[in-house]
Amino acid sequence: MTAWRQLGWEGRIGLVLLAVLILMALLAPWIVPGDPLAIVGEPLTPPFTTELHILGTDRLGRDVLSELLYGTRITLLVAFFSAAAALVVGSIVGTLAGFLGGFADAVLMRITEAFQTVPGFLLALAAISVTGPSVPTLIFAISLGNWTQAARVTRAEVLSLRERDFVAAARTLGMRPLEIAFREILPNAFGPAASLAAISVAAAILIEAALSFLGFGDPNRVTWGSMIAEGRTVLRAAPYLSIVPGLALVITVLSVHLVGRGLSRNGRLRP
Amino acid sequence: MPPLASFFVKRLLGAIPVLGVVLVGSFLLLEAASGDAVDSYVARTGGMDADQLAQLRQAWGLDQGPLQRFVAYISALAHGDFGWSTAFQRPVLSVIWERLPVTLLLMGIATALAFFLGSLLGVIAGARPGSLRDRFLSIGSLALYAVPGFWLGLVLIVVFAVNLRWLPVGGIETIASGKTGLARLGDIATHLVLPVASLAVVYLALYLRLMRDRMSEIWRDPFVLGLKARGLSHGRIVWRHVARNAVLPVVTMLGLQAAVMLGGSVVVESVFAIPGFGRLAAEAVSRRDTPLLLGVILCSAITVIIANLLVDLAYGKLDPRVRTIR
Numbered sequence: 035m036t037a038w039r040q041l042g043w044e045g046r047i048g049l050v051l052l053a054v055l056i057l058m059a060l061l062a063p064w065i066v067p068g069d070p071l072a073i074v075g076e077p078l079t080p081p082f083t084t085e086l087h088i089l090g091t092d093r094l095g096r097d098v099l100s101e102l103l104y105g106t107r108i109t110l111l112v113a114f115f116s117a118a119a120a121l122v123v124g125s126i127v128g129t130l131a132g133f134l135g136g137f138a139d140a141v142l143m144r145i146t147e148a149f150q151t152v153p154g155f156l157l158a159l160a161a162i163s164v165t166g167p168s169v170p171t172l173i174f175a176i177s178l179g180n181w182t183q184a185a186r187v188t189r190a191e192v193l194s195l196r197e198r199d200f201v202a203a204a205r206t207l208g209m210r211p212l213e214i215a216f217r218e219i220l221p222n223a224f225g226p227a228a229s230l231a232a233i234s235v236a237a238a239i240l241i242e243a244a245l246s247f248l249g250f251g252d253p254n255r256v257t258w259g260s261m262i263a264e265g266r267t268v269l270r271a272a273p274y275l276s277i278v279p280g281l282a283l284v285i286t287v288l289s290v291h292l293v294g295r296g297l298s299r300n301g302r303l304r305p
Numbered sequence: 306m307p308p309l310a311s312f313f314v315k316r317l318l319g320a321i322p323v324l325g326v327v328l329v330g331s332f333l334l335l336e337a338a339s340g341d342a343v344d345s346y347v348a349r350t351g352g353m354d355a356d357q358l359a360q361l362r363q364a365w366g367l368d369q370g371p372l373q374r375f376v377a378y379i380s381a382l383a384h385g386d387f388g389w390s391t392a393f394q395r396p397v398l399s400v401i402w403e404r405l406p407v408t409l410l411l412m413g414i415a416t417a418l419a420f421f422l423g424s425l426l427g428v429i430a431g432a433r434p435g436s437l438r439d440r441f442l443s444i445g446s447l448a449l450y451a452v453p454g455f456w457l458g459l460v461l462i463v464v465f466a467v468n469l470r471w472l473p474v475g476g477i478e479t480i481a482s483g484k485t486g487l488a489r490l491g492d493i494a495t496h497l498v499l500p501v502a503s504l505a506v507v508y509l510a511l512y513l514r515l516m517r518d519r520m521s522e523i524w525r526d527p528f529v530l531g532l533k534a535r536g537l538s539h540g541r542i543v544w545r546h547v548a549r550n551a552v553l554p555v556v557t558m559l560g561l562q563a564a565v566m567l568g569g570s571v572v573v574e575s576v577f578a579i580p581g582f583g584r585l586a587a588e589a590v591s592r593r594d595t596p597l598l599l600g601v602i603l604c605s606a607i608t609v610i611i612a613n614l615l616v617d618l619a620y621g622k623l624d625p626r627v628r629t630i631r
Contacts, residue, residue, distance in 0.1 A: 148326035150561075151606045155568025156586055160598055163590040164337045179568075240453050244572045247455055248587050262456055266576075273463040280456035287451035295447075 045296010051289035059106040066100035070256050078272050092261075092275055093268050102282055105258045108251075109286060112169060112242045116176040117234040123177065124184025125220060125227045131185070132192030132223075133215040139189075146185050154179020158241055162250045169252055172245065176238050184227040184234070191223035232294020236287045243283055258283050316617060320610045327606045328382070331599045332375050338595040346389050387603070388596035392588065397600035401582065405604065407477055408570055408582035415501045416559065416566065419508035424548075424555055426509075427516025431551065432543045434521035443517060449510035455572040458503035462576075465499060472498055475578035500577045504569055508562060512555050519551035553624055560616030564609045 041049065058065070068074070073095045074087070081090040081098070089098035131142040149157070154176075161175035195201065196219065204214045245251055246259030258279040265275025343361050347353050353361070362368045369377075381388070387397035430442035466474040473479070478492045523529065524547060532542050570583035578584075582601065589598040 144322045145326050147323045148330065148606075151323055151564060151609045152327060152330075152602055153564045153568030153571075153605055153609070155565075155571055156602055156605055159571070159586055159590050160334055160602060163593070163595070163598060164334060236451070243453055244455055244569075247572060248575060248591075250590065262459065266459060269459065269463060270467050273459075273467075276456070276459050277463070280453065280460070283453055283456065284448070284451050287453075288448060291447055291451055 041293075041296035044292045048289045048292025048294075048296060051285060052293060055106055055286055055289065056110065058103050059110050062100070062103040062107060066097065066103055068100070070100040070104040071096060078268065080272070081274055081278070089278055090272075090274060092264060093272075098261075098275065098278060101256045101261055102258070102279060104256045105261060105279065105282070106286075108169065108255050108257045109239055109242060109283075112172050112176065113235050113238040113290075116173040116180060116238045116242075117231060119173060119177040120180035120234050120238075121184050121227055121231060124181035125188040125224055126216075127181070128185040128188025128190075128227070129192050129215050129220045129223060132189040133196060133211070133219060142185075143189070146182050149179065150182045152179070154237075155241055155244065158245060159250065162245065167245075167250055167252050169255070172242060172252065175245075176241050179241075180234050180237060184230055187226045187230060188220075188223050191226050192219055195219050195222055229294075229298055232290050232297065236290045236294075239283065239287050239290070312617075312621070313614075316614055320614075324606065324610070327603065328379065329375075331602055332378055335378070335595055335599055336371070336374075382603075387600040390589075390594055390597040390600075392592035392594040392597060397597050400585065400597065401600050401604050404580060404582040404585050405608075407579060408567075408574070409608075411497065411500055411504065411574070411579065411581060412563075412566055412570055414497065415505040416508070416563075418501060419505040419512055420555070420559060422505075423509040423512030424516045424552060427513040427520070427551075427555075428543065428548045430513065430517040431520025431524075431547070432539075434517075434524060439517065442513065446510040446513040446517075449506055450514070452506060454503045454507055454569050455576050457506060458499065458573055458576040461499045461503055472496075475576075477579050477581075496577075496579075500573050500579060503576070504566065504573050507569070508566065511562070512558065515555050515558055516548075516551055519554055520547050523547045523550050553620070556616060556620055556623060560613040563612035563616075564605070567605050567608065 038046065062070075074097050075084075075091045075095050077091055077093055077095040079087055079091040079095075082088065083090065087097050087099065089102065092098055092101070127142055127146065131139045131146075157179040158175040161178055162171060165171040165174070192215075201214060201218060204218045209218070242251070242257070243259035243262070246257040247263045249260070249263060251257050251260055261279040262276045265272065265277075265279070269276060343358060346361070347358070359368070385398060387401070389395075390397045390400050393400050426442055426446075430439040433439060462474055465472045473496050475496075477496050478484075478489065479496075482489075482492060484492050529542065529547065532546055537546075567583065570581065571586050572583075573579075574581040574584040575587050582604070586598065586601045586605075588594075589601060
């Protein structure tokens with residue numbers, strides 16, 4: 035319970051919102067049975083007019099609520115996995131750069147800088163253009179532009195840890211250098227990178243939404259971005275079709291930011 | 306060499322390895338994509354016989370190993386040849402050149418607006434941390450920071466273009482309006498209001514937060530206590546000392562965000578149907594035009610490097626400590 039108290043009111047609101055969203059994603063087949071892409075009613079029913087379709091129907095007569103709930107799944111799945119991949123890759127690169135130093139450091143940091151120089155969104159676009167859109171490739175494409183900050187932060191931390199006594203002790207114990215880097219240093223240097231988690235999850239959500247808005251998402255799944263794009267074609271007649279999934283995006287990103295602020299406030303993730 | 310020039314040269318030399326990595330990366334991407342430069346060139350004519358294709362490949366050095374192909378790719382780039390765009394059937398560079406000014410204008414205005422308004426509101430919030438004003442602005446900026454730019458664009462279109470009819474729905478200027486001079490400038494300006502707003506809001510929120518958080522840290526510094534002891538007014542401490550110190554990380558962020566904003570302009574330009582550089586990237590992907598996509602990536606990398614150079618120069622102006630170290 036102390037962790038809950040330490041979160042502060044911002045973190046608590048964020049955590050509750052996020053828990054609700056995760057529940058929505060998990061329970062989607064029970065809340066709204068049936069295929070979310072099935073045509074179930076009159077097209078373009080406005081929200082809150084019938085009991086059957088609380089949030090109305092879209093251009094083709096699909097239920098907006100079930101599209102929204104199934105969209106939560108893709109959004110959270112892609113965002114969490116790509117942020118996790120970015121953190122892991124970033125902290126490995128950062129650990130190697132900081133621990134090895136010298137030429138390896140220079141090369142790895144130039145690569146990191148190059149990835150920072152090209153807009154992450156363009157990198158994702160380029161990756162999708164080669165691999166084609168699907169959930170795993172989306173995760174890969176989004177993490178491609180998202181790992182650099184973790185690498186930089188971890189490297190800085192490793193540099194300050196490298197000369198500590200416990201590293202010297204590990205060396206006298208006869209551990210191999212890479213063993214020291216990944217078993218001794220990385221776990222201690224992971225804190226600052228982990229505090230970037232919220233920012234990278236939020237960034238991943240927004241990039242995924244933008245990609246699927248442009249039509250580069252997985253064509254066989256409903257996502258909030260593709261819902262907004264769908265609604266855009268009837269923006270004048272039915273603006274709610276674009277506005278509702280956008281609000282869902284805002285709430286999700288906001289809750290992630292709130293959790294991040296709650297965590298960084300108590301400094302629990304900072305060693 | 307004068308210090309400014311040597312600084313410039315040093316930064317440019319530092320950018321070379323980074324650009325090299327980008328080049329290698331884009332070459333690998335080109336290799337991974339299906340088809341080569343000859344395929345994209347003959348796509349227009351509908352085909353050639355195999356002998357001619359082989360000849361063309363030989364002439365362009367595409368029949369050799371990967372290393373030679375890479376050298377050929379680099380030397381073509383060095384000659385200003387970015388390849389042939391299949392989608393537009395024109396040289397890539399001329400397509401990009403046509404589209405870049407609009408995007409730079411859009412990004413420039415959005416950056417300036419976000420920076421000035423964001424740091425101004427940040428000063429207002431950070432002048433008295435914990436006050437009602439501060440809380441209001443902090444929560445507001447957190448909410449704005451969560452808003453996707455392209456969705457905000459759509460909402461703005463619904464409100465200001467569809468319902469109120471104050472502003473145009475999209476495009477960069479009224480087509481075939483025959484306007485010239487100031488009238489045309491005004492026309493472009495009204496077209497830019499909504500896209501600039503939807504691009505700037507996220508960064509405005511970011512700069513507000515950054516400024517506010519840094520200021521609330523600086524308030525705890527002993528030098529502020531010294532200023533208070535010397536009897537300086539609150540306003541003078543806020544503006545001349547606290548805000549001035551807090552603006553430095555915001556300026557740094559300006560450079561870091563250049564790449565992110567360029568990425569954001571891809572979607573915003575698509576929403577507002579602006580024929581810019583960003584939309585070109587989306588078009589290149591959807592029309593399977595790899596040479597064009599690579600050109601866009603290279604040019605955006607160069608743009609970001611230049612933006613960061615400018616930020617560094619501004620930093621030197623703002624922070625005297627940087628000048629003496631150099």
